[in-house]
Amino acid sequence: MKPGWEMVVGLEVHCELKTDTKLFCGCPNMFGDEPNTNVCPVCLGLPGSLPVLNQKAVEMAMAIGTALNCEIRPSTFHRKNYFYPDQAKDYQISQYDEPINANGHLDLPDGSRVGIERAHMEEDTGKTTHAGTSGRIHGADYSLVDYNRSGVPLVEIVSAPDMRSSAQARAYATELRAVLVASGASDGKMEEGSMRVDANVSVRRSAGDPFGTRCEIKNLNSVRSLGRSIDYEADRQIALLESGEAVVQQTRHWDEDAGRTVALRSKEEAYDYRYFLEPDLVPLVPDAEWVEAVAATLGMMPATRRARLIDLLIDGGGASEAQVDQVATVVDLGLDDLVVAAVAAGVGSGLALARTANEAATDADAARRLDSGSYVALLTMEGAGTLTATQAKALLVDLLADGGGDPVAMAKARGFEAMSEDSLASTVAEVVVTHPDEWERYCEGGEKGDKLAGFFTGLVMKATRGRANGKAVAVELERLRGS
Amino acid sequence: MTEPGRLTRDDVAHVASLARLHLSDEELDLFTGQLAEVLDHASDVASLDLAGVAPTAHAMAVVNVLRPDEVRPGMDREEVLAQAPSVEDHRFRVPRILGEAP
Known part of the structure; x- marks a missing residue:
């Protein structure tokens, strides 16, 4: 980070909930199945179909809210309208002005606290594959859509713009992932897309200044990419501002190979989504008893x-x-x-x-x-x-492979029986007698002499084929030297 | 159509472009008038004194309609894809959409 500047970072994390079914229909919530095999009229947006909310998804969202110290509130669902084929309905059902969780925080291992503005429920989109630019089908100009993921339950966790370095943003993402896994709501697999992180980055001259114009970075597939992209983006914005140009609010795509962000599109204003209340879903009003019951299940x-x-x-x-x-x-x-x-x-x-x-x-x-x-x-x-x-490490490898076992019997089977004290003492005495010069130098002590302890330990180990306890050998050598 | 707060022809053109609807000049005039009437009705409601009335999210006084997290059979893939005008690799084939803004 260039001196004289401060970066301001907020993260939006989409977390797929590990329910058995989708958010509004009974289709399986399954990663990696054959395309368009987990679909039905609801998640395909066919006319006349009606969404019904998944109770388990609600409880997982409440568990996340509890783990993030949020207020759990009465909430409603909205339609977020946009023109893109990844939702067959042409809108996404999401929570807008009344999210289920709000006003929480997450404490990081370094002692800092990051505010959680909200953690709301919404449905995931289908997966689009663009033919033509990928080189897979030359000259083609169309997209292929798989709706298996369409309608999978998500919780989107929006942090406050509280982070001031890429290291802090990495720590937040790492800790949040651990919390999501511990809450039982997510498997936290960034590589499978079950946890997806977008970063809002802006820069300013000093902590007292108003926030600068921000850019949102997408396509961050690891905590490492998150850190790299934030540093790149902050430097890019500082260079613009120092040369007298302005930062344009936009969504930028992280190119991992090139190590830079590239403009994707200008950020649409919120009103362009024409949010309105989803008429097919009624409000969700968890009572205190339900909230407490969910909190009681948290590990x-x-x-x-x-x-x-x-x-x-x-x-x-x-x-x-x-x-x-x-x-x-x-x-x-x-x-x-x-x-x-x-x-x-x-x-x-x-x-x-x-x-x-x-x-x-x-x-x-x-x-x-x-x-x-x-x-x-x-x-x-x-x-x-x-x-x-x-010996213990060798037996542990076997225990892990077998899922357990009796270490006493396993040690015996491998010939890992501990040497008796008498037998150890006689072996030590033997190597001492056969190496009188080294022993004399060892007995003289000092830095050089003491180093010979390792020499004798090695000889004892060799003579006992590793069965001797290193610490016991050291004790015996010390005892002989002192006597 | 120039009174403050009333829906304008430009508003309708903007909303139409967001939905990728291509409206002729005549259609823009027609829908601006029709939509404005609908919204006028909403402003009538908005002009009522509703202090002390709790916001209503839904016409039905029902909350927490939920279903258990149990898998139910969906639709057969061949049946699903047979509805689509174009299919490739068991996926829906659609015109490429570049970005989200028109």
């Missing part, structure tokens, strides 16, 4: 789950910076219950967090299915020194 939100893990690390002197990252990874992957279970069973919090963030996380799908009892048993053995770190 813990990511911020609470991160705080829960950080609390577990307090005994070990508090979370280090690396551990804060590990906590974020574990919560993002939904593996925090494994850590909590291990610590509750007496495993050290640092070990439980590290194994989960570093090893279990490499196959998070399997780790979420893993029987936590076997995971806890494995970490207990490693924590007690019955298994070395290397």
